[in-house]
Amino acid sequence: MDGAKMDQSQNLPCSFVIFGATGDLAAHKLLPALFDLEHAGRLADNLSIIAFSRREWTTDDWLEYVRSILKNKLDQPSCQALLERFLARFRYLRGDLKDVDSYHALAADIAPGSACSRTVFYLAIRPADFVTAIKNLKVAGLNEPRGMNRVVIEKPFGEDLESAQVLNRVLHQYFDEEQIYRIDHFLGKETVQNLLVFRFANTIIEPLWNRNFIDHVQITVAESIGIEKRAGYYDRAGALRDMLQNHLMQLLTVVAMEPPPALEADALRDEKVKVLRSIRPIAKRAVHAHAVRAQYTHGNIDRQPVVSYQQEENVEPDSITETFAAAKFYIDNWRWRGVPFYLRTGKRMPRRHSMIAIRFKHPPQQLFRETPLESIDPNWVLLSIQPEESMHMEIHVKQPGLDMNTRVIQMNASFLRTDEQTLGAYETLLLDVIEGDRSLFIRFDEAEWAWRVIDPILKFWTVEREYIPTYPAGSWGPAEANRLFDSDDQVWRNEL
Structure with a gap:
């Protein structure tokens, strides 16, 4: 084995520990992804879980239990042998966080003194238990030697700016930043x-990706499910903390960032932090004009009746926790000055349905004002994230015939061929953790600046505890969300 390969193999962990292994996150995401x-x-032969x-x-x-979770994946006879190989990796350790x-029992269970001594600790546990687990890892010596083991933290990272800073200080007491995912x-x-490639590898796209051509940007992450136990x-977090502060703000940074000097972890994250630092602060008196919250009432999803949020199991009957949050942000830099970014989740x-929708400006000249085309809809670039992953560009073409009539066609920029398969999000990220690639993970200053952006909204809503607008389950949210738009011709884009 040559030196480069030897170094790579020594960087790979031999143990992958899942804290909270019988919880929903492990069952629905981690175990299927592994x-x-x-x-x-893609898993090394010597990796034990x-x-x-x-x-x-x-x-x-x-x-x-693992067999019952994975039964839907065992659709071919050959999968049974694969499952047995997978199961052979596991050991179960009963323990209390x-x-x-x-933790001492865990330390004894992880083979000491082997050539490969790295371990991944995945905290698939309640955020309230993060600090306890981190401190106990240190007590048992599982944070040593510094720079070796890796710890994976699920969102949300803190519940506000101050708690995020406290959690980060605790982490950095016992782990180096390079160990934290x-x-x-x-x-x-x-x-x-693929958005990075779409923007930075295509000269027909990047010159248009700025305030001179783009009217506004919409980022939507919609869920049909309720809170699912x-x-x-x-009921403590709400949509603002649970989704907008992390998922949607991260999508905003990828849309708005400048091209990094290299595709390296810190170079990418430096550009994302620059975006967050450039977001115009929201004054307390302006929160109402920049953010909307609401809570779902009873309604129908897929023609099936569902209860209101306040009737969900273990929710306080007078709760005013938001299940819908929408906000408007401005990025005050050379590229985006004056372009509103509208974010919503519910x-x-x-x-x-999750989508990034970029609407371009109207043509500067009303060339067709004396024809049936007096008013032309603007162009859009639509990036569908889930349930399907695709890209579309909407443009106008003339319909056949003597009259000057047009229709909108979509140019499909889907990157996946019919015979191709791709790794899912968790598969990709777990593999990156195992291989030590931090490019797609969040550095603390990203999380901190995202909290700084939404902190004024969070504090304002914390004080306003008497009333919350509502929207029927099965709708696209409250009518109040429309007041965020800067002009009458801006509307929420709900469909591809």
């Missing part, structure tokens, strides 16, 4: 990554 990586042949949870299970109980002895799964989606977390909307 299995897909197994299927793709330790499931850490407080349930009184044996390893055999755990393996049966607050019990120091459990703050994960936002939206950054692992192919469309988001997450009332304990969600639960119990008509369907699961």
Whole structure:
């Protein structure tokens, strides 16, 4: 083995520890993603996975649980052998996050003294337990040697600016920044990554990507689901903390960033931080004009009746937690000065749908004012993130015939061929953690500046506790969201 390959192999972890292994995040995201990586042949042969949870299970109980989770993926006879190979990686360790002895048992379970001693600690636990887990990892010596092991933190990173700074100080007491992976799964989606190529590898696109040609930008992350037994977390967090501060702000930075000098982790993140630092601060008196919140009432999703948020299990009957949040931001730099960025997210909307919609300005000359084309709709670039991942550009063409009539056609810039498959967001990010690539993870100053941007809104809504607007489940949100627009011809784009 040559020196480069040897160095790479020594950088790979041999242990992957999942804290909260029996929770929803592990069941719905982590275990299926790790299995897909197994299927793709991307996991090293010597990688073992330790499931850490407080349930009184044996390893055999755990393996049966994993089989039940992955049963929908076993559609071919060959998958059974693949599953057995995957299951052979696992050990189950019963432990309590607050019990120091459990961490000492974990340290004893991780093979000491081997040539490959790196470990990934994935905190698939409640944000309230992050500090406890981090401190106990230190007590058991699992943060040593510094610079070796990796710790993965799920969003939200803190619940406001001050708590994020406290959490970061605790992390940096025991881990170096290079060991910390703050994960936002939206950054692992192919469309988001492909946006960098779409912008910076195409000379027909990048010259138009500025205030001279773009009228406004919309970023929508809509969910048809409710809170799904997450009332304990969600009723404290709300849509602003849960989605807008992290997912949507990250999408905004990818749309608005300048080209980095190199495709390196810190170079990419430097440009994203510049965007966040350039966002115009929202004064307390201007919050009402820049942000809207609302809560869903009863309605219908896919023709099925659903209850209101206040009737969800374990939600306070008089709760005013927002399940919809929309905000308008301006980026005061040379590229974007004066261009509004409209962000919105909500639960119990008509369907699961995430999209970046860029609307261009009207042509400067009304060349067709004495024809049937007196008013022409503007051009759009539409980037669908989920459920499908695709790119579209809307342009006008003349309809056949004698009259000057047009129709809008979509130029599909989909990057995925019919015979191609791609890794999902969590698969991509887990592989990056294992391989030590931090490009798609969030540096603390990104998280800190995102909190600084939304902190005025958060504080204003915390004081306003008497009333919250509502919207029917199955709708695209409250009518109040329309007041964010700067002009009458700006409307929310709900469809591709």
